[in-house]
Amino acid sequence: MEPVAELLDLLDLTPIATDEFIGRNPERSLPFVFGGQVAAQSLAAAGRTVDSDRSVRSLHAYFLRAGDPTRPIRYRVERTHDxxxxxxxxxxxxxxxxxxxxxxASFHIAEDGLDHQIAMPAVPPPDTLPRLETWLAPHTERLPSWWRGPMAVDLRYVDEPPHVLTRERDWQPRQALWMRADGELPDDPLVHVCVLTFASDLTLLDPVLLAHGISWYTGRVRAASLDHALWFHRPLRADRWLLYAQESPTASGARGLARGSVFDAEGTLVATVMQEGLIRLLD
Structure with missing residues (x-):
């Protein structure tokens, strides 16, 4: 199955009772269930219980324990408020x-009101940048299999990604990359916010390591997402280029905080992301 088709299949949850669903896992996986997948499937489950005139406003999530990729996941939705x-x-x-x-998750009807945003950073356009697979090709032996094959999301880093760190790099706690689903998506707005939710967890902790010039794959890093939050500001399409500008304001106590601003290709701020991760360095 093509990666985008597989991602859409993962979001097509199976109802088993009122407000209860079963989610599948992909054939090719990390040793644990990818956090962005669980978040996207959870949002898909929540969205199925809300009237179509209400779009996703925000989500706040907590990762409690690693999921087993060989077992299905049960999603139970509580209708907290309407x-x-x-x-x-x-x-x-x-x-x-x-x-x-x-x-x-919170959902909101469309309303008029105040409107302003921060400016999108000046970066090269995505078609001038290499795909992530090009960066990773010389390093496949040291990467998990999940990063070796085709992915549902086309990632194009403005600078060399932290998977392949080099000593010459100017270490800063920030990065920017373009991303989009690597194929056409249906028009359903819920699908697009779910795909962005999936993609938002792929790279957000990178700036925590970038601040210290450390690669994920030195064998010294043990990391896990602790919590994840998104605010959706404006309509978006996840199969069109989105710029993900990320930075890490702080790290302490074996935890690192990162935030991201997501812009469409016209410079419109469509979402804001925050995540804290557990990051332990091994001797």
């Missing part, structure tokens, strides 16, 4: 009776 303008949902993801992830 008001005149907002709806709220809570999703609990579990495997074999143990909770692995929780998500709170």
């Amino acid at each position: 008001g005149r303008s907002f709806s709220a949902r809570r999703v609990v993801a579990s495997q074999e009776g143990g909770v692995i992830f929780t998500l709170a």
